[in-house]
Amino acid sequence: MSTPPEVEKARDDQPSAFSTRPADDDRRAGELTFRELLRWTWRQVTSMRTALVLLLLLALAAIPGSIIPQEGVDSLKTSNWQSDHPKLTPVYEKLGLFSVYDSPWFSAIYLLLMLSLVGCILPRTYHYWRGLRAQPPAAPRNLGRLPDHASYPTSEPPEVVLERARAVLRGHRYRLRAAREGDAAVSAERGYLREVGNLVFHLSVLVVLVGFALGGLFGYKGGVILLVGDDYGFSNNLTQYDDFDPGSLFRADKMEPFSFTIDDFSVDWLLTGPRAGMARGFESRLSYQESPDAPEKSYDLKVNHPLSIGDTDVFLIGHGYAPVITITDGQGNTSGGPTVFLPVNQSFQSIGVVKAPDAQPTQIGLEGEFYPTVAFSKQTGSYYSLLGKPLDPMISMLVYTGDLGMDSGAPQSVYALDKTHTTMLTKPNGAPYRIDLRPGESVKLPNGLGTVSFDGLQEWNKIQISQTPGKWIALVGVVLALIGLLGSLFIRPRRVWVRVREDGDGTLVEVAALDRSGGGDTAAVVDEVVAALQDRREDRS
Amino acid sequence: MTDAAWESLSNQAVAACGLVYFLALLAHLVEWAALRKVPVAAGSASVDSRDVPGGIAVATGPDDPGVDEPTARRTAMFGRLGYLLTCIAVAVQLVALVARGMAADPNRVPWGNMYEFTLTGTFVVAFLYVVLYRRLNLAWMAPVVLTFVLAVLMVAVTWLYAPVAPLTEALSSYWLVIHVVSAIIATGAFTLGGITSALYLVKARRPDTTTGYVARLPQPEVLDRVSYRLHAFGFPVWTFAVLITGPIWAHQAWSSYWNWDPKEVWAFITWVVYAAYLHARTTAGWKGRNAAILALVGTATLWFNFIGINYFSTTSQHSYAGGAPALVTAEAPGAGGVSSAGR
Ligand code: HEM
Numbered sequence: 087m088s089t090p091p092e093v094e095k096a097r098d099d100q101p102s103a104f105s106t107r108p109a110d111d112d113r114r115a116g117e118l119t120f121r122e123l124l125r126w127t128w129r130q131v132t133s134m135r136t137a138l139v140l141l142l143l144l145a146l147a148a149i150p151g152s153i154i155p156q157e158g159v160d161s162l163k164t165s166n167w168q169s170d171h172p173k174l175t176p177v178y179e180k181l182g183l184f185s186v187y188d189s190p191w192f193s194a195i196y197l198l199l200m201l202s203l204v205g206c207i208l209p210r211t212y213h214y215w216r217g218l219r220a221q222p223p224a225a226p227r228n229l230g231r232l233p234d235h236a237s238y239p240t241s242e243p244p245e246v247v248l249e250r251a252r253a254v255l256r257g258h259r260y261r262l263r264a265a266r267e268g269d270a271a272v273s274a275e276r277g278y279l280r281e282v283g284n285l286v287f288h289l290s291v292l293v294v295l296v297g298f299a300l301g302g303l304f305g306y307k308g309g310v311i312l313l314v315g316d317d318y319g320f321s322n323n324l325t326q327y328d329d330f331d332p333g334s335l336f337r338a339d340k341m342e343p344f345s346f347t348i349d350d351f352s353v354d355w356l357l358t359g360p361r362a363g364m365a366r367g368f369e370s371r372l373s374y375q376e377s378p379d380a381p382e383k384s385y386d387l388k389v390n391h392p393l394s395i396g397d398t399d400v401f402l403i404g405h406g407y408a409p410v411i412t413i414t415d416g417q418g419n420t421s422g423g424p425t426v427f428l429p430v431n432q433s434f435q436s437i438g439v440v441k442a443p444d445a446q447p448t449q450i451g452l453e454g455e456f457y458p459t460v461a462f463s464k465q466t467g468s469y470y471s472l473l474g475k476p477l478d479p480m481i482s483m484l485v486y487t488g489d490l491g492m493d494s495g496a497p498q499s500v501y502a503l504d505k506t507h508t509t510m511l512t513k514p515n516g517a518p519y520r521i522d523l524r525p526g527e528s529v530k531l532p533n534g535l536g537t538v539s540f541d542g543l544q545e546w547n548k549i550q551i552s553q554t555p556g557k558w559i560a561l562v563g564v565v566l567a568l569i570g571l572l573g574s575l576f577i578r579p580r581r582v583w584v585r586v587r588e589d590g591d592g593t594l595v596e597v598a599a600l601d602r603s604g605g606g607d608t609a610a611v612v613d614e615v616v617a618a619l620q621d622r623r624e625d626r627s
Numbered sequence: 628m629t630d631a632a633w634e635s636l637s638n639q640a641v642a643a644c645g646l647v648y649f650l651a652l653l654a655h656l657v658e659w660a661a662l663r664k665v666p667v668a669a670g671s672a673s674v675d676s677r678d679v680p681g682g683i684a685v686a687t688g689p690d691d692p693g694v695d696e697p698t699a700r701r702t703a704m705f706g707r708l709g710y711l712l713t714c715i716a717v718a719v720q721l722v723a724l725v726a727r728g729m730a731a732d733p734n735r736v737p738w739g740n741m742y743e744f745t746l747t748g749t750f751v752v753a754f755l756y757v758v759l760y761r762r763l764n765l766a767w768m769a770p771v772v773l774t775f776v777l778a779v780l781m782v783a784v785t786w787l788y789a790p791v792a793p794l795t796e797a798l799s800s801y802w803l804v805i806h807v808v809s810a811i812i813a814t815g816a817f818t819l820g821g822i823t824s825a826l827y828l829v830k831a832r833r834p835d836t837t838t839g840y841v842a843r844l845p846q847p848e849v850l851d852r853v854s855y856r857l858h859a860f861g862f863p864v865w866t867f868a869v870l871i872t873g874p875i876w877a878h879q880a881w882s883s884y885w886n887w888d889p890k891e892v893w894a895f896i897t898w899v900v901y902a903a904y905l906h907a908r909t910t911a912g913w914k915g916r917n918a919a920i921l922a923l924v925g926t927a928t929l930w931f932n933f934i935g936i937n938y939f940s941t942t943s944q945h946s947y948a949g950g951a952p953a954l955v956t957a958e959a960p961g962a963g964g965v966s967s968a969g970r
Pocket of ligand 1: 284906
């Protein structure tokens with residue numbers, strides 16, 4: 087179906103609120119002077135087609151990051167992947183495929199998109215202000231050529247019909263073209279706010295991006311494993327974190343000076359049903375101070391209930407057990423204490439090590455597993471944990487003696503033993519010497535090495551702390567964007583024309599409507615206007 | 628009622644609604660089969676420049692010179708029967724969903740796993756279809772929507788079924804309710820929009836066919852507009868779900884409002900593709916066909932994200948796909964990540 091030329095004209099001719107889109111320019115670059123070339127480039131960058139292509143590029147560019155493990159998302163997974171693919175890794179690293187979302191090419195796409203957006207929005211805003219004050223355009227010569235139109239004859243005089251048309255349209259909140267003596271038509275327009283919605287939406291995209299960038303550049307995210315109990319505490323400075331991931335413009339002096347302890351921690355274990363063994367709820371009771379001289383307050387920290395202090399949020403993201411293990415060496419010196427064991431599965435079977443570098447006659451390292459509710463599998467010939475709840479806890483450890491490698495000065499993980507210069511303790515028959523202990527039990531090591539005792543069980547929480555400046559800006563931005571979007575999608579910009587013509591024995595009334603958004607149902611608008619015009623006549627007669 | 632009774636009620640209701648959907652599909656097939664050989668009267672729907680409502684013989688009825696009176700009456704009857712059956716099936720499916728929620732202890736929203744998501748997703752597709760049937764004259768869509776809903780329900784029952792279980796804690800938040808409700812509503816609207824765009828492409832290739840299903844589809848312009856309306860409805864809802872409530876919930880549960888987690892990435896991709904669709908509709912050279920293709924790309928990314936990403940990606944924190952709850956993991960050497968349990 088081709089659009090009649092009149093329609094195109096009515097649509098595109100007038101410098102009205104609606105024709106703010108820059109015209110497409112399809113001359114080729116070779117035919118232009120330098121200045122024209124610049125203009126041409128600018129036109130291209132800010133054209134709708136470029137915006138479209140850039141949007142599609144952005145979608146495409148986001149895909150690799152969902153397939154290849156990302157450093158910023160899961161660093162452990164990334165390093166595992168990298169050691170599995172030694173050939174691909176250097177290539178991928180060059181391409182920035184392990185951190186797609188801050189790689190130069192990804193940034194290039196969205197920066198171009200933003201440039202295009204600004205270039206598109208500024209002229210539109212300008213045109214819009216001019217259009218706001220513009221009058222609805224005069225009626226096209228032949229209303230019958232518009233796709234949606236209707237006409238009816240009446241005996242009323244033209245002026246009466248026109249007067250009523252004005253009243254009806256004004257009642258429907260149309261803006262009318264100023265009447266002049268001798269006019270045979272009424273021009274009306276509504277839906278001016280659609281363009282505002284569109285502008286608000288696009289500008290808000292920029293606002294969101296600014297908010298997002300602030301968080302990424304100035305914020306940080308860090309984690310700490312903290313034992314439950316008044317004896318242990320955390321105060322918010324760099325040295326206290328186990329892992330810390332700052333934004334590139336992060337400054338440590340912007341960290342909020344709060345501190346807290348975990349007074350109590352409880353887990354609501356599910357003991358029956360298909361998810362038996364899982365935890366339904368976790369709750370930590372914190373005592374915290376917003377700054378060293380602020381009063382102490384308490385807070386129940388739960389999943390989905392972070393504690394917010396300024397721009398910083400404190401989250402409970404994990405928990406586990408810390409068996410209290412004491413090593414008494416051959417000379418009676420003790421070391422040890424609560425030792426964090428890391429859970430490896432849902433029933434909290436956990437792994438950990440205890441190091442006694444000062445033990446005499448030789449250094450001692452213990453490595454083993456902890457089972458909150460221990461069970462024995464005949465099939466595998468080993469212990470496993472039935473349940474995360476500590477109903478029958480046990481640790482099972484191997485003993486290493488020799489040099490634990492802690493004097494070399496190189497940093498060492500507290501969750502792993504360096505076994506290169508150690509020997510594993512064995513039984514006379516050559517089998518590994520294993521110590522299995524329940525709370526309260528102890529065992530005397532052979533060869534006068536000392537004793538190991540399992541004195542009790544403590545719990546730890548993994549706390550994540552993040553500071554995200556600009557998150558409110560981003561939130562306000564998206565909310566504005568949504569509001570703008572609603573306006574842009576659902577406000578229908580419409581023009582309605584009513585023309586009267588005297589013919590032989592009365593008046594012919596013509597009504598036509600045009601929807602410039604392309605989604606509207608103008609036939610219904612015409613029907614509505616016609617009905618309103620006729621209704622009143624019948625009322626009166 | 629006991630939880631077990633609720634659960635079996637839910638299962639029976641799923642079976643029953645599947646059966647009723649099937650009967651509805653049969654009714655519509657009878658309706659369309661009767662008209663298969665009858666040519667559409669020349670220009671019955673193509674000349675009228677007004678909004679062509681529906682534009683099919685069922686709507687035009689006896690006015691259509693190609694269809695004799697009894698045939699017209701019969702097809703109209705089967706059309707109505709099909710619609711009625713669909714309404715019943717939707718109601719029964721609602722019962723299935725509610726029962727599913729009641730079966731859990733404590734009672735909860737019925738979306739704890741893929742089975743329940745899929746059940747809810749198909750429900751919303753069918754529900755929106757039923758609700759918009761009159762407003763947008765969707766009669767022509769019946770066979771396609773019903774086939775789609777039935778096929779996806781079948782997949783859900785055969786491969787995705789999981790017994791009722793409580794929500795993991797990260798999932799029990801009222802933001803979850805808002806987030807998921809809006810995501811599923813948008814998914815329903817986009818799916819209907821995708822179906823319309825696909826039919827648009829078919830119709831636009833052969834606008835002059837006079838017999839068969841394609842001939843009785845509305846004109847391409849009408850399909851294009853219906854498709855736009857469905858997308859225009861879905862897009863803000865999706866924006867709300869993915870870019871507002873999603874981040875708020877993520878912020879509360881995982882400490883950071885945007886993690887570039889694969890689910891998020893694909894939700895973002897879907898959003899960008901639909902934004903491109905809306906642009907395409909107003910860009911010369913991209914109108915019509917290209918826009919419709921973009922809409923289909925959007926549908927593909929949407930459903931890939933909904934189902935596919937759970938199987939292809941191993942790093943998603945959206946743990947309902949079977950991964951361990953986030954709380955078990957400690958990011959340290961040796962501790963299994965979310966994914967190692969989910970693999
Ligand atoms: C961040 C990138 C962008 C996003 C997410 C985006 C999104 C959208 C959406 C969802 C719409 C539909 C709302 C409506 O129909 O009014 C829209 C419309 C529009 N966009 Fe964008 N846009 C982006 C960039 C741009 C750029 C760079 C331009 C300029 C070249 C642009 C120009 C337009 C125009 C002119 C419309 C109105 C179309 C009409 O006449 O209805 N957009 N945009």
